[in-house]
Amino acid sequence: MEGDTKVFQLTAEVVKQNINPLKTIDVWGFNGSAPGPTIQVNQGDRVRVVFENHLPEPTSMHWHGFEDQNQFDGMPGISQEPVKPGGRFVYEFNIHQEGTYFYHSHMAMQEMAGMLGAFIMHPKEPYRPHCDKDFLIHLQEYAVLPNNTVPNTMNMEFNWLLLNGKAGPATTPLIVRLGDRVRIRFVNLGMDHHPMHLHGHTFYTTGTEGGRIPESAWWPGNTVLVGVAQARDVEFVANNPGDWMIHCHLPHHMMNQMSSVAGKMTRTSGTPAGGDMNTGMGMLQGEPGAPLGEDYGPTLGRGLGGVGNSTDTTTTNGPLSQEKAMDAMPGMQHDMGGMQMGQMEADDIAKNANNVPNFPQDAYMEGPMMAMDKMVDRPENYGLRPGWSGFMQGMMTFVRVLPPDKYDEVISRMKQANRHADPYTPILKRS
Ligand SMILES: [Cu+2]
Structure with missing residues (x-):
């Protein structure tokens, strides 16, 4: 506070962000994280944001949806001079x-x-009914080319889909006590719209990026489409115990490190129809046309045939094997130490699988081989079904609706962990 004004310091800077146990990337964020800190104020507050630019190029901050003075709208070259490297701008x-x-x-x-x-x-008059838990989830996506740590912001397809800066299974589950009324605020600043789906419950959409919706106009659902530059608040009573998934329902957004797999339609001889997932995404490997090489840029969109391929030969999926499965995860080969590497069971794959049209779909992309429970062993994951982490990727996490004894157990483990910058600090302080 300075007098009657709430003052926030916001510094734009380079951030090293671990988005998954197997992937750390270099992004631009604020105050050490991307997305930046959530600023919370009350209706009626006078607010000052002291913004500093520690990036190597000009920038400008926009305050999306604010009905405030034009001079603080943050339009570079329109409402203000861009903030130069080392520069500063004060928004009121x-x-x-x-x-x-x-x-x-x-x-x-x-x-x-x-x-x-x-x-x-926050509203002057508290929203009714009161919510026991209030979560905010940023929906975000990055395209990180092979052997790179820097998102390619020109790409139109994305291989890392994130909730609050983490890709499953590193996402943070929402811990609630059975009977809690829960609010989730989704915010989408990306290139895709995300249909966010909750299992086991019906929620009401109670707010948008324009504020609270009058109760008479709330609408029920279990999937809410969060469009680009939109916010959606949903509320529900967590009355159904269990570990329920909450995830984007776009199939390619429930995966890590991949978005296109256009392969042959069968594994017997036939017309090769596509590339592997890197070429399919327009990602180039080797010479000529190494990633980010000057002779090739990434292609846009989905590859079929030789699109984005650096040679004339079309790459096709080979027969299923453990080795091929590992090849399919190029970004994950640096450190496989902590992965469980569970074997597929003999009866996981039918004997005639390679003669069945469309095989394989999921067989080599997830499941036991992808499990990394130990690498994401955190108090809020306590008690999940062993091997769970192999089945949770991209924009997926849980709403864990826990009966009182289990809830208290998880909360006490979180308290014991005494972590720096615990996402659950507000809840731990209250309980
Ligand atoms: Cu999505």
């Missing part, structure tokens, strides 16, 4: 709105490099 707001808002760089590629964050305006 009189908060009269309420709801789930956000801030982001108004330079599009910087936004795709991680420069976004949430800004919650």
Whole structure:
């Protein structure tokens, strides 16, 4: 506070972010994280954001949906001079709105490099009914070329799909006590729309990026489409015990390190129809046309045949084997030490599998071989079914609706862990 003004310091900077036990990338964020910190204020507050640019190029911060003075809208070259490297700009707001808002760089590629964050305006009159838990989930996507740590912001397809900066199974499950009323605020600043689906419950959509919806206009569902530059608040009573998945329902957004697998339609001889997942995504390997080489740029969209291929030969999927399965995960080969590497059971694959049209679909992409329970062994994952982590990728996590004894057990383990910057700090303080 300075007088009657709430003051926040926001510093744009390079951030090293571990998005999955097997992948750390270099992104641009704020105050050491991408997405940046969630700023929370109350309706009626006077707010100052002291913004500093520690990036090597100009930037400008936009306050999305704010009905405030034009001079603080953050349009570079329109409402203000871009903030130069080492520069500073002070934004001032009189908060009269309420709801789930956000801030982001108004330079599009910087936004795709991680420069976004949430800004919650709490209402003067508390929302009814009261929610026991209030979560915010950023939906985000990066395209990280092979052997790179830097997202390619020009790419139109994405191989890392994230919830709050983490890809499954490294995402943080939502821990709730059976009977809690739960609010989840989804914020989407990316290139794709995400249909977010919750298992085992029906929720109501109670708010948008424009604030609270009057109760008479709430609508029920179990999937809510969160479009680009939109926020969706949903609320439900967690009355059904269990570990329930919550995830984007786009099939390619439930995967890590892949988005296109256009292969032959059968594994017997036939017309090769596609490339492997890197060529399918327009990612180039080897010479000529090494990733980011000047002679080739990444192609856009989905590859068929030789699109994006650096040679004239079309790459096809080979017969299923453990080795091939490992080849299919190029970004994961650096450190496989902690993976469980569970074997497929003999009866997991039918004897005639290679003669069945469409085989394989999931057989070599997830499951026992992908499990890494130990690498994501955290208090909030306590008690999940062994091997769970092999079946959770991309934009997936759990709502864990725990009966009181299990809930208390998980909470006490989280307290014992006493972690720096625990995402559950507000809940741990209360319980
Ligand atoms: Cu999605």
